[in-house]
Amino acid sequence: MSAGLADDLLGRADLGGEAWWREVRQAGTPLCRALPDGQFELSFLWRDPDGGPDRSDCQRVYLDVYSHTPHPTDALTSMARVGHSDVWLWQTRLSADWRGSYFLMPANGEQLPPAAPAARSTLREWWIALMASMAQADPLNRHTPHKGSWGGPLSALRLPAAPGHAAWEARDAVPQGRLLAQRWSSARLGRERDVWLYRSGPAAADTDTDIHGAALPLVILLDGHYWARHMSVFGPLDAMTARGELPPALYLLVDALDPATRAMELPCQADFWLALQEELLPQLRAVQPFSERPGDTLVAGQSFGGLAALYAALRWPERFGMVLSQSGSFWWAQPDEPGCAGAAENTDENTDESAVGGWLTRAVNGGLGAGSRLRVKLEAGCYETDMAAESRAMQAALRRAGHAVDYAEFRGGHDWLCWRDGLLAGLGELLNSRT
Numbered sequence: 001m002s003a004g005l006a007d008d009l010l011g012r013a014d015l016g017g018e019a020w021w022r023e024v025r026q027a028g029t030p031l032c033r034a035l036p037d038g039q040f041e042l043s044f045l046w047r048d049p050d051g052g053p054d055r056s057d058c059q060r061v062y063l064d065v066y067s068h069t070p071h072p073t074d075a076l077t078s079m080a081r082v083g084h085s086d087v088w089l090w091q092t093r094l095s096a097d098w099r100g101s102y103f104l105m106p107a108n109g110e111q112l113p114p115a116a117p118a119a120r121s122t123l124r125e126w127w128i129a130l131m132a133s134m135a136q137a138d139p140l141n142r143h144t145p146h147k148g149s150w151g152g153p154l155s156a157l158r159l160p161a162a163p164g165h166a167a168w169e170a171r172d173a174v175p176q177g178r179l180l181a182q183r184w185s186s187a188r189l190g191r192e193r194d195v196w197l198y199r200s201g202p203a204a205a206d207t208d209t210d211i212h213g214a215a216l217p218l219v220i221l222l223d224g225h226y227w228a229r230h231m232s233v234f235g236p237l238d239a240m241t242a243r244g245e246l247p248p249a250l251y252l253l254v255d256a257l258d259p260a261t262r263a264m265e266l267p268c269q270a271d272f273w274l275a276l277q278e279e280l281l282p283q284l285r286a287v288q289p290f291s292e293r294p295g296d297t298l299v300a301g302q303s304f305g306g307l308a309a310l311y312a313a314l315r316w317p318e319r320f321g322m323v324l325s326q327s328g329s330f331w332w333a334q335p336d337e338p339g340c341a342g343a344a345e346n347t348d349e350n351t352d353e354s355a356v357g358g359w360l361t362r363a364v365n366g367g368l369g370a371g372s373r374l375r376v377k378l379e380a381g382c383y384e385t386d387m388a389a390e391s392r393a394m395q396a397a398l399r400r401a402g403h404a405v406d407y408a409e410f411r412g413g414h415d416w417l418c419w420r421d422g423l424l425a426g427l428g429e430l431l432n433s434r435t
Contacts, residue, residue, distance in 0.1 A: 006031040006043050016085030021047060028142035030157065039093045040159055045140060046079060046104055048086040057108040061088045062130075065102040065157070067383040067413020068094065073123045076113065079104075097411045099162035099418060101146070101154040105135045146417065147230040149223070150259065156417055163411055165421040167236035167245075175234035176242075177201055180287065184254075188275040191261065196228045196253040197284055201241035208289045215291035216250045217431060219298045220276075220320075222266065222305035224253025231420055237427075245428050250290045254280075256305075266304040267332045268311045268360060277319060294321030295375075298430055302326040302419045310376065310394070311360055317372030322434075324377050324426040326419045330390035331358045357393055364397040374398075375433060376405040377426045383413035 009031060014020045024031075030042040044063060050056035061079040063069065069077040079090040111130055114122050137145035137153040146154050158164065178199040185192040199216070210216060227233040233251075240246040254276070256262040265272040284290075291297065299309040299320050306328030313320040360368075378395055380388040388409055395407040406429070412418030 006033040006041065010043060010089070015082065016052075016087045025140055029138055029140040032159070034096075035093070038096055040096060040098075041091060041093050042157075044079065044090045044092075044102075044104075044138070046088040046106070046138075047140075048081075048088060048106075051086050052084045053081060054084070056086070058088075058106050059109050059112060060107045061090075062105040062107060063090055063102065064105070065092070066100050066415045067381060068092070068100065072127045073120045094157075094159060095411075096159050096161040097163065098157065098159045099164065099412055100157055100415050101148070101417045102138070102157060103131075103135045103148075103152065103154050104138055105130060107134060147226075148416065149226060149230075151230060154417075163421065165236075165424045167239045167424055168420060170236070170239045174238070175232070176238045177234065179234065182283070184280050184283065186275045186279055188271055188279065189265070191257065193255040193257050194225065194228075195255065195280065195284075196224060196251075197288055198234055198237070198251040198253070199248070199288065200234075200237045200246065200251060201248045210248045215289060215293075215296070216248060217296040217298065217434065218290040219249050219251045219300065219427065219431070220309075221251060221253045222299070222301035222308055223256050223262070225255040225257075226416065227423075228253050228255075231416060233420075233423070236424055240424060240428065247431055249431060250288060252280075252284065262304060266301070266308040267329070268307065268334075270315065272308075273312045273316065277316070292319075294319055295434055296321070298322035298324065298427070300324035300326075300423060300427065301328075302416070302423075303414065304329050304332075306378075307332055307360060310378075313374050313376070314360070314364065314369035314372075317369055317374060322375045322430045324423070324430060325379075325391075326422050326426070327380050327384060327387050327414055328378065328391060328394065329358075329387070330361055330394045331386065332360065334359050358390060361390070361394050361397050364394070364401055369403070370401060372403075374403045374405075375430060376403055377430060378405065378407045379410055379422050379426070381413045381415070381418055382409045382411055387414065 009024060012020060024045060030044045033041045035041055046061050048056045048058050063077050063079055079088040082089050107130060113126050131152060135152050138155040141155040143156040146156060148154050180197040182195050183192055184195045221227050237246065237251065241248060294317060297320050299312050301309040306325035307330060309323050310325050310328060313323045376398055378391045380391040382388065391407060395405055398405040410418055410422055
């Protein structure tokens with residue numbers, strides 16, 4: 001990404017030539033130009049490998065910028081071919097503090113969307129199928145690609161004033177602790193999955209206690225497959241632990257398996273949490289002791305995981321005393337509630353459907369978790385308007401109930417690239433506030 005080159009490159013007579021593409025590749029995309037109002041104009045580019053329209057069957061190059069472009073079932077966002085060249089271009093404006101993920105998706109004549117009018121569900125099925133076969137990270141973006149929830153390729157976009165957490169970029173952020181991967185076969189749930197148990201930090205890593213001789217706190221990370229496989233959190237945790245920003249802890253990462261299972265287990269499902277407490281925790285305690293105090297136990301999750309983390313602590317406050325909920329899906333309604341479309345329909349990574357006051361917020365107002373005092377950190381992105389409103393409503397309900405709750409709106413959207421920074425910061429705040 002380079003400032004000041006967009007006008008020069010896009011206005012040149014040799015646009016689309018080999019020398020032109022070499023300069024674009026060297027600059028990195030999207031090209032960005034600072035505007036007088038403090039925003040940036042961004043130019044996304046894609047090179048058609050088959051050349052111009054006389055040789056290529058590429059009809060569209062769709063682009064999804066999380067929490068910026070419309071949801072694809074509402075309106076499709078496509079780049080446009082520049083004349084008869086191999087250049088595809090899309091431009092937009094973003095604030096100087098923007099950070100987020102995006103991907104590109106070329107489509108030929110046989111891969112275009114269903115003819116209008118098409119049902120929303122039909123469009124969604126088409127989009128998911130096309131993503132599975134054609135989605136790609138931006139090959140001209142100079143940042144290392146990362147992955148979405150289930151391994152789809154994504155590119156990172158960070159403008160000059162974007163926030164971030166240094167531990168993700170630190171050269172010393174390499175795993176140094178002790179990792180134990182196990183299989184959890186749950187009789188209650190009837191499913192088997194991977195779980196990861198990580199003892200952070202090299203100092204006293206072979207002991208069962210911290211430096212003061214106390215049992216290690218337990219941190220449960222939902223969507224554990226993401227933090228273990230797609231955006232490994234182990235190195236950043238160790239870097240922060242080595243610097244004293246995090247205490248030594250035991251981290252339990254639980255695989256969500258697949259979108260359908262995730263949408264069934266995470267939205268306020270008691271069986272999942274009973275299985276975790278009755279089956280998984282005893283299994284892990286046999287190989288690595290940890291604190292059983294609720295004040296030493298933290299549950300963290302994002303989206304449906306953020307909803308699940310808070311539900312677990314409200315339902316079993318004697319076991320789970322701290323919660324980090326990022327972009328929690330507090331719009332969620334029980335499947336048998338009037339007007340509920342069903343949790344499984346809301347599994348898009350950049351979805352923020354809601355009607356303020358979902359089931360869990362009403363349950364808190366009705367007394368769920370009464371008599372306990374949880375420590376809760378809620379956060380939502382300023383670009384996911386509805387989910388931020390839901391989080392504010394939940395914050396108010398929790399405060400009325402007497403819980404210690406902190407709410408913040410981060411500069412970003414419904415996006416793992418934003419959540420990863422808030423995850424580390426939130427873990428530090430909560431774990432260092434233990435009494």
